Amino acid sequence: MNLKLKSQIKSQKGFIPIIFTIIGAVIITSINFSFVNNAYAYKSISPVKGYPGGTLSISYDSKDCLVSGNGRVTVGGIEAEIKNWYPCVAYIYVTIPNNITGGDVIVYTYSGETQNIGYLTVYQPPAISSIFPTTVIPGVTEVTIKGSRFDNSKGYYDNVYFNGIKATTVRSWTDAEIVVVAPTGITAGKISIKIDPFDEIDGPPFSLLTPVITSISPANVIPGATIITVKGQNFGNKWLVGDDLYFDEKPAKEKRDVISWTDTEIKTYVPKEVTNAGIVSIKKGSWGVDTVYGPSFSIQKKVSNDTYSNYQTSYLETIRAPNAWSITKGSKNVVVAVIDDGVYVNHPDLRENIWINKNEVIGNRIDDDGNGYIDDIYGWDFISNNGEMTVKGSHGTILAGILGAVGDNDEGIAGISWDVKIMPLIVCDTKYCSPNAIINAIKYAADNGSNIINLSLGTWVTTGYSTIYNEAIKYAYNKGVIIVAAAGNGDIEGGIGQNLDIIPQSLVCNDNEQNMVIGVGAVNNDKYRLSWSNFGKCVDIYAPGYDIISTQAPNYSTVEGFYTIKNNGTSFSAPMVSGAAALLKAKYPTMSNYEIRDRLIKNSSNGVLDVYKALNQPYTYQIVKREDGSLVKTITDPTVYLIENGEKRPILSAAIFNAFGYIWDKIIAITQGEIDIYPLGPGVNISSPVSNPNIINAVDIPEGTLIRARGDIDIYIVKYVGSKKFKRLILSPSVFNNYGHLRWEDIMDVDQSIVDSFITSNLVRAVYDHKIYVLYPSGDTGEKRWVKDYNVLTRLGYDPDAVYEINQFDRDSYTTGSLIE
Numbered sequence: 144m145n146l147k148l149k150s151q152i153k154s155q156k157g158f159i160p161i162i163f164t165i166i167g168a169v170i171i172t173s174i175n176f177s178f179v180n181n182a183y184a185y186k187s188i189s190p191v192k193g194y195p196g197g198t199l200s201i202s203y204d205s206k207d208c209l210v211s212g213n214g215r216v217t218v219g220g221i222e223a224e225i226k227n228w229y230p231c232v233a234y235i236y237v238t239i240p241n242n243i244t245g246g247d248v249i250v251y252t253y254s255g256e257t258q259n260i261g262y263l264t265v266y267q268p269p270a271i272s273s274i275f276p277t278t279v280i281p282g283v284t285e286v287t288i289k290g291s292r293f294d295n296s297k298g299y300y301d302n303v304y305f306n307g308i309k310a311t312t313v314r315s316w317t318d319a320e321i322v323v324v325a326p327t328g329i330t331a332g333k334i335s336i337k338i339d340p341f342d343e344i345d346g347p348p349f350s351l352l353t354p355v356i357t358s359i360s361p362a363n364v365i366p367g368a369t370i371i372t373v374k375g376q377n378f379g380n381k382w383l384v385g386d387d388l389y390f391d392e393k394p395a396k397e398k399r400d401v402i403s404w405t406d407t408e409i410k411t412y413v414p415k416e417v418t419n420a421g422i423v424s425i426k427k428g429s430w431g432v433d434t435v436y437g438p439s440f441s442i443q444k445k446v447s448n449d450t451y452s453n454y455q456t457s458y459l460e461t462i463r464a465p466n467a468w469s470i471t472k473g474s475k476n477v478v479v480a481v482i483d484d485g486v487y488v489n490h491p492d493l494r495e496n497i498w499i500n501k502n503e504v505i506g507n508r509i510d511d512d513g514n515g516y517i518d519d520i521y522g523w524d525f526i527s528n529n530g531e532m533t534v535k536g537s538h539g540t541i542l543a544g545i546l547g548a549v550g551d552n553d554e555g556i557a558g559i560s561w562d563v564k565i566m567p568l569i570v571c572d573t574k575y576c577s578p579n580a581i582i583n584a585i586k587y588a589a590d591n592g593s594n595i596i597n598l599s600l601g602t603w604v605t606t607g608y609s610t611i612y613n614e615a616i617k618y619a620y621n622k623g624v625i626i627v628a629a630a631g632n633g634d635i636e637g638g639i640g641q642n643l644d645i646i647p648q649s650l651v652c653n654d655n656e657q658n659m660v661i662g663v664g665a666v667n668n669d670k671y672r673l674s675w676s677n678f679g680k681c682v683d684i685y686a687p688g689y690d691i692i693s694t695q696a697p698n699y700s701t702v703e704g705f706y707t708i709k710n711n712g713t714s715f716s717a718p719m720v721s722g723a724a725a726l727l728k729a730k731y732p733t734m735s736n737y738e739i740r741d742r743l744i745k746n747s748s749n750g751v752l753d754v755y756k757a758l759n760q761p762y763t764y765q766i767v768k769r770e771d772g773s774l775v776k777t778i779t780d781p782t783v784y785l786i787e788n789g790e791k792r793p794i795l796s797a798a799i800f801n802a803f804g805y806i807w808d809k810i811i812a813i814t815q816g817e818i819d820i821y822p823l824g825p826g827v828n829i830s831s832p833v834s835n836p837n838i839i840n841a842v843d844i845p846e847g848t849l850i851r852a853r854g855d856i857d858i859y860i861v862k863y864v865g866s867k868k869f870k871r872l873i874l875s876p877s878v879f880n881n882y883g884h885l886r887w888e889d890i891m892d893v894d895q896s897i898v899d900s901f902i903t904s905n906l907v908r909a910v911y912d913h914k915i916y917v918l919y920p921s922g923d924t925g926e927k928r929w930v931k932d933y934n935v936l937t938r939l940g941y942d943p944d945a946v947y948e949i950n951q952f953d954r955d956s957y958t959t960g961s962l963i964e
């Protein structure tokens with residue numbers, strides 16, 4: 144249909160009611176014959192171009208005014224339904240039949256006359272063949288409607304409806320295709336189209352793209368604190384007015400808690416108004432979509448009556464602190480030194496647990512207890528050199544709360560140890576920790592009654608590893624102090640933790656060859672190491688270090704009052720271990736520091752602190768009975784003992800030690816407590832040689848001897864240059880056999896320690912070959928690389944004395960690598 148034709152239909156149709164009005168007036172006022180007689184002088188149809196179902200008015204040449212009987216009308220031979228037949232005024236109204244494109248309008252009058260009134264053209268109504276897509280987002284989705292006879296453009300009375308709601312945004316409109324945006328406020332139903340003058344016709348059904356929540360994480364939340372991730376589909380690419388996410392009917396968006404909103408994921412804080420567990424639901428009000436319900440959530444329970452206890456539940460349960468509290472909640476006899484930037488000693492949740500130097504009189508400017516520090520009533524500030532204890536940063540007060548905030552006092556949080564005495568020692572300001580201050584503070588702690596020292600200085604002491612702390616650590620350890628240190632963070636801002644085996648750090652790695660420092664790394668509440676936590680052998684145990692709440696000094700708090708949330712770092716893992724050590728010390732006051740250390744480490748769960756297990760399932764500290772032949776000493780006492788027949792035999796001099804071929808590297812440093820269990824045996828001297836057959840005097844191994852550690856397959860040949868003892872690996876059996884003078888039965892099986900006492904040489908020179916090679920054996924093969932000259936050899940630190948002369952077969956059994964220059 145073209146526009147011109149269409150406007151004709153409209154004007155004709157508009158004319159019809161006027162006719163009706165005239166007719167009605169005529170009927171009501173009774174029939175005026177003179178009018179009628181004037182009226183039937185012509186024959187016509189209106190309109191001349193109609194549509195199926197439309198009304199056709201027919202004026203015919205009437206002679207039937209007073210004649211009774213039936214008349215009828217056909218259009219194109221099809222019987223038309225009579226709507227009204229006004230005989231005397233000669234007007235007939237019929238419904239245009241379906242399924243015709245046109246035809247003559249024939250009136251069969253009552254009297255049997257047949258009158259051909261005129262030709263009617265019949266237009267067909269529009270038809271919808273398809274819509275796409277059939278699933279829509281109200282207000283967003285563009286829907287393409289295909290079909291026929293839509294008209295070439297939209298007229299005022301032409302419209303598309305989505306289940307009765309008119310689409311007001313039309314992208315394009317042609318006779319065969321309409322593109323509209325699904326309107327807001329719709330419900331699922333049929334798309335329909337109204338092309339004037341035709342009646343509205345229905346198209347295929349459409350459904351709404353409704354949001355679906357598939358998962359939430361975590362499901363156990365703390366209102367006002369937990370960031371929850373809601374995953375699903377059809378959330379819309381962004382938040383729109385009218386949308387919201389609800390927790391037990393409490394709107395998150397309305398409360399400005401939503402952090403991000405994408406089509407498949409919403410991140411939001413759980414509104415603090417939420418008080419009950421319930422269902423997470425989403426409403427896409429912007430699409431007119433009703434609330435869709437998702438999974439249920441629960442509210443993190445409290446493990447103490449403290450105000451913010453539910454913030455602590457996850458990580459405290461990870462380390463089973465609540466279970467541990469059924470055994471002990473700590474003791475005020477246990478002192479923990481927090482060596483950091485200070486602890487706010489008047490904190491409402493800490494002040495009961497702050498150490499007080501009872502032997503010091505405050506404010507008299509006298510060192511009453513004679514410990515070298517004047518008026519050190521709560522501890523000492525090693526930066527400002529006074530006892531005022533003004534905090535120099537935010538860090539130390541956080542550590543103090545984690546390990547020892549007063550528990551179950553209706554205030555704040557609970558420390559791991561509810562009862563404890565915290566000794567603040569200030570060694571840092573916000574930017575810098577002084578190594579000397581740290582050393583002095585460690586000594587102060589050890590000298591003034593600390594049972595435990597917490598060193599969460601990992602991220603501040605960035606100078607790497609230094610042995611300057613060793614002596615102080617050793618001093619405290621040998622006084623029975625438990626020393627706990629944070630492993631340090633590689634880089635919390637997305638970086639990765641360092642392998643401390645490769646890059647050791649102080650103070651966590653200042654173990655003094657023993658395990659004097661309990662190194663603590665950080666895990667999440669699922670016991671996975673956090674990527675930024677340092678790791679390696681210096682880390683003895685892990686504890687939660689993410690999203691930790693604690694006490695805070697005034698001016699630093701992020702939670703109303705004196706508290707701070709969302710602390711991340713190994714700094715905050717360490718005081719959990721310190722607090723756990725405090726619980727063990729409270730429960731077992733006479734337990735040694737190394738036993739508490741070992742109970743904590745050996746009762747860990749996947750390497751993660753398990754306070755309950757450490758307390759409840761005693762790790763029976765088994766002092767390993769050293770094997771006969773072991774060489775032991777304490778750290779503080781230079782005397783070396785030979786363990787023999789269950790006794791410790793002092794080796795009376797270094798000369799004797801050397802004369803027996805003992806190896807200094809094999810001396811095991813043990814604690815005084817362990818060494819005390821061995822009864823003292825006779826001293827080792829020349830006139831009382833040891834009887835232990837395992838000890839082979841090194842001087843009994845002549846140059847050229849083939850040695851092999853018991854249980855090992857590697858065979859070495861030894862040589863001596865002055866006081867230096869070298870060994871060289873025989874690469875393979877074929878190399879061995881190629882040397883005609885070597886005999887398998889000559890191989891001497893010795894202790895590994897004997898093998899280790901020889902320096903391994905990988906330097907060789909073959910006969911008739913001036914080149915010196917460095918060998919890189921690997922299994923039964925290997926590579927040789929020529930060292931260019933003597934200067935290169937010495938520059939690289941190789942000892943020319945270590946060079947062995949080998950045969951050419953031996954040399955050629957190594958592949959040739961690149962030149963070393």
Ligand SMILES: [Ca+2]
Pocket residue numbers: 503509510511512513514515516517518519
């Ligand atoms: Ca003093």
Ligand SMILES: [Ca+2]
Pocket residue numbers: 503504505506507508509510511517518519
């Ligand atoms: Ca004093």
Ligand SMILES: [Ca+2]
Pocket residue numbers: 449492548549550551552553554555556557
């Ligand atoms: Ca508390």
Ligand SMILES: [Ca+2]
Pocket residue numbers: 651654658659660661662680681682683
């Ligand atoms: Ca350690």
